[in-house]
Amino acid sequence: GAGVSQTPSNKVTEKGKYVELRCDPISGHTALYWYRQSLGQGPEFLIYFQGTGAADDSGLPNDRFFAVRPEGSVSTLKIQRTERGDSAVYLCASSLAGDYNEQFFGPGTRLTVL
Amino acid sequence: TQLLEQSPQFLSIQEGENLTVYCNSSSVFSSLQWYRQEPGEGPVLLVTVVTGGEVKKLKRLTFQFGDARKDSSLHITAAQPGDTGLYLCAGAGSNYQLIWGAGTKLIIKP
Numbered sequence: 001g002a003g004v005s006q007t008p009s010n011k012v013t014e015k016g017k018y019v020e021l022r023c024d025p026i027s028g029h030t031a032l033y034w035y036r037q038s039l040g041q042g043p044e045f046l047i048y049f050q051g052t053g054a055a056d057d058s059g060l061p062n063d064r065f066f067a068v069r070p071e072g073s074v075s076t077l078k079i080q081r082t083e084r085g086d087s088a089v090y091l092c093a094s095s096l097a098g099d100y101n102e103q104f105f106g107p108g109t110r111l112t113v114l
Numbered sequence: 115t116q117l118l119e120q121s122p123q124f125l126s127i128q129e130g131e132n133l134t135v136y137c138n139s140s141s142v143f144s145s146l147q148w149y150r151q152e153p154g155e156g157p158v159l160l161v162t163v164v165t166g167g168e169v170k171k172l173k174r175l176t177f178q179f180g181d182a183r184k185d186s187s188l189h190i191t192a193a194q195p196g197d198t199g200l201y202l203c204a205g206a207g208s209n210y211q212l213i214w215g216a217g218t219k220l221i222i223k224p
Contacts, residue, residue: 004156040123042202042214043157056211091156103212105156 002026004106006092012112013082021077021109025094032075033103034067035091043091049075050097082113117141118205120215127193128223135188135201135218143205146186147212148177151200193222 005024013019025032030051035043045059052072060066064082069075079086089110093103119138127133137146145164149157161170163179163186170177174197176189190197200219204212 009154040216040219042120042204042216043212044214045211048211093156103159105158107155 004092004094004104006090006106006109008109009107010110010112012114014114015082015084017082017113019079019082019111021079021090021111023075023077023092023094023106025073025075025092026104027073029094029096029104030072031095031097032069033093033095034075034077035093037089037091037108046077046090079111082111084113087111087113118203118213118215120203120218122218123216124219124221126221126223129194130192133190133193133220135203135220136185137187137203137205137215138185139205139213140184141205141207141213142183143207143213144183145206146179146183147204147206148186148188149202149204151202151217157202190220193220195222195224198222 004026007022011019032049034046036046037043047057047060047067048055049069052069064080067077089108091105091108093105095102121136145162147162148160150160151157161172161177163177166181166183168179174191178187198221200217202217203215207213
């Protein structure tokens with residue numbers, strides 16, 4: 001596609017449930033990033049993929065969060081046993097390589113945990 | 115830990131006025147980026163500054179990188195309602211990770 005797409009655009013779930021957020025990067029971009037953004041804040045780094053592998057997952061807040069990118073394109077961010085504090089906008093970005101100067105962002109998924 | 119402090123957090127001004135947004139850190143960055151984000155969308159890159167003292171202009175927007183590469187400013191001349199949005203600065207450190215400021219929410223009233 002022309003840009004980074006994310007689905008769903010909005011997700012409302014109950015505390016304790018499992019959710020999956022999907023990111024479809026720009027075709028040909030090998031690097032993919034997940035961020036979390038709370039209201040009134042800048043993006044908070046979660047995880048970075050180079051190809052299929054997670055090059056850096058140091059931003060994942062705890063073991064309830066996990067992300068995959070099995071074929072080096074689409075990525076899924078998985079959150080188990082959701083908590084109210086997980087509510088935020090989850091942003092995905094991609095770039096041609098691990099070049100932070102060229103990150104292109106998707107519109108985000110707004111997650112609300114009730 | 116690298117931090118970027120952005121100020122002001124919120125700014126509401128009349129159309130036609132000038133404004134400046136600041137991004138400050140005690141750390142040196144190899145480059146610094148400015149993004150604009152609108153509600154319901156992801157940030158969009160406006161500019162990247164790389165060299166200490168560098169000034170870049172994008173129409174009515176002027177971006178400056180401090181001589182020591184620790185701070186940056188965004189100046190908007192004759193602001194228009196279309197400039198309304200969240201402006202974010204992000205510094206590139208020693209690796210690929212970006213260090214983000216908290217953002218400046220700008221409202222331009224017609």
